[in-house]
Amino acid sequence: MPLARRICGGAVLALVVALALPAPAPAASANVAALQSALTALHLYRGFVDGISGPLTRSAVIRFQRRRGLLVDGIAGPQTRRALGRRGRPPLGKRVMRLGHFGWDVAALQFLLLRRGYGPGRVDGAFGRLTHRAVLRAQRARGLTVDGLAGQQTIGSLRGRSVSSGPGRFLRPVPGPIGDGFGARRRGGRRHQGVDFPVSYGTRVGAAAPGTTIFAAPNYGGYGHLVVIQHPLGYTTWYAHLSRITSWAGERVDGGTRIGYVGSTGYSTGPHLHFEVRRYNTPVDPVPLMSSAVAASAGGRRARTKLECRGRTDPVKAPRGSSWIARERLCRW
Ligand SMILES: [Zn+2]
Incomplete structure (x- = not known):
C-alpha cells in the first residue's frame, strides 16, 4: 500500500489546535x-x-x-x-x-x-x-x-551534528524513513498530528528520550495500543498502534529503552508507528527535534529489569511506582 494512503487514527482523534508555535528546544550540552x-x-x-x-x-x-x-x-x-x-x-x-x-x-x-x-x-x-x-x-x-x-x-x-535540522532532542523511535509527515491532510479536513514510520510488524520501538511513561494501555479512540512518555520542559512523546507494549505507567525510561513493538492496532490500515511530539499537549512537528540516531539499542539496568508480561500478571514482581491498573491492562493481552 502506498505510504500516502495509510490512515492513522492519531490524527483523527486529536482535537488540539496548534495556536502557538513552540519555543525552539534548547540545545543539550x-x-x-x-x-x-x-x-x-x-x-x-x-x-x-x-x-x-x-x-x-x-x-x-x-x-x-x-x-x-x-x-x-x-x-x-x-x-x-x-x-x-x-x-x-x-x-x-x-x-x-x-x-x-x-x-x-x-x-x-x-x-x-x-x-x-x-x-x-x-x-x-x-x-x-x-x-x-x-x-x-x-x-x-x-x-x-x-x-x-x-x-x-x-x-x-x-x-558532531549528524542532521542539519534542529537540536536533536529526540531519538528516532524506530529505524527507517518517515512516510506521512506532520500536517498531512486527512479525511474531514483534519491534519496529521504526528509522523508515520512505515516499518514492519514487530519492529522494536525505543523511547525517544529519557522520561517517565504516563500511559501504557489500549486507547479505544484510534491510537490502538498506546504509550505516552513525559519528558522535561513540557514535552510528551506518543507511540501509537503498537502490537505489544512493554512499558508501564510510572516506568522511568532512558532514550532507547524498549517500550513496545510496532503493530497496527486502532485506526490503522497497516503496520506502522505513529509518533507524536507534544509540547504542553500541543502537537508539534517532530522532525526538527529529532536527531538521525535511532533509539534502537536499549541498554542499562532499566531495560533489563523491564516487566515482561507474556499474558500473565504477577503482582509480587510489580515494579515500584508502576500503576496496577495499567499493568493489569497491559498484561491482559
Ligand atoms: Zn499517523
Missing part, C-alpha cells in the same frame, strides 16, 4: 549533563540528566556552592568544578577514556552516547561494561576504529 550527573550523585539535583541548563540545575549548583562556602552565583565555573572533586574533572577531551575510568568526561561521554541511541547505561561518570559496549557500538556504526577507547575522534563524531 554534554558538559551540562556531566554537571547534572555530579549533582545527582550528591543528592542536590533531582531532575533529568538531559544536558539542558534550567532552573533545577541552577538551584542545585547554588545549593552546592552554599554548602561548600564558594561564591554563590549558580554557575559551574572552575572553582565549583574543582570543588566537585573526582566528579568535576577532567574536562571532556583531555584524555582517552577507557574501561575503569571515572569522572566528568565519562559522564559527558555517556550523555553523548545516550543521545545518539547507543545505550551506555546510566550517566553516572563510571566507564563500566555498558559504556564500553556502547562505545564499541558507536564506533562500529560511525565507521571509526573499533577499539572501545573514547578519544577525540569518537567524541568528535558523537558531538
Whole structure:
C-alpha cells in the first residue's frame, strides 16, 4: 500500500489546535549533563540528566556552592568544578577514556552516547561494561576504529551534528524513513498530528528520550495500543498502534529503552508507528527535534529489569511506582 494512503487514527482523534508555535528546544550540552550527573550523585539535583541548563540545575549548583562556602552565583565555573572533586574533572577531551575510568568526561561521554541511541547505561561518570559496549557500538556504526577507547575522534563524531535540522532532542523511535509527515491532510479536513514510520510488524520501538511513561494501555479512540512518555520542559512523546507494549505507567525510561513493538492496532490500515511530539499537549512537528540516531539499542539496568508480561500478571514482581491498573491492562493481552 502506498505510504500516502495509510490512515492513522492519531490524527483523527486529536482535537488540539496548534495556536502557538513552540519555543525552539534548547540545545543539550554534554558538559551540562556531566554537571547534572555530579549533582545527582550528591543528592542536590533531582531532575533529568538531559544536558539542558534550567532552573533545577541552577538551584542545585547554588545549593552546592552554599554548602561548600564558594561564591554563590549558580554557575559551574572552575572553582565549583574543582570543588566537585573526582566528579568535576577532567574536562571532556583531555584524555582517552577507557574501561575503569571515572569522572566528568565519562559522564559527558555517556550523555553523548545516550543521545545518539547507543545505550551506555546510566550517566553516572563510571566507564563500566555498558559504556564500553556502547562505545564499541558507536564506533562500529560511525565507521571509526573499533577499539572501545573514547578519544577525540569518537567524541568528535558523537558531538558532531549528524542532521542539519534542529537540536536533536529526540531519538528516532524506530529505524527507517518517515512516510506521512506532520500536517498531512486527512479525511474531514483534519491534519496529521504526528509522523508515520512505515516499518514492519514487530519492529522494536525505543523511547525517544529519557522520561517517565504516563500511559501504557489500549486507547479505544484510534491510537490502538498506546504509550505516552513525559519528558522535561513540557514535552510528551506518543507511540501509537503498537502490537505489544512493554512499558508501564510510572516506568522511568532512558532514550532507547524498549517500550513496545510496532503493530497496527486502532485506526490503522497497516503496520506502522505513529509518533507524536507534544509540547504542553500541543502537537508539534517532530522532525526538527529529532536527531538521525535511532533509539534502537536499549541498554542499562532499566531495560533489563523491564516487566515482561507474556499474558500473565504477577503482582509480587510489580515494579515500584508502576500503576496496577495499567499493568493489569497491559498484561491482559
Ligand atoms: Zn499517523
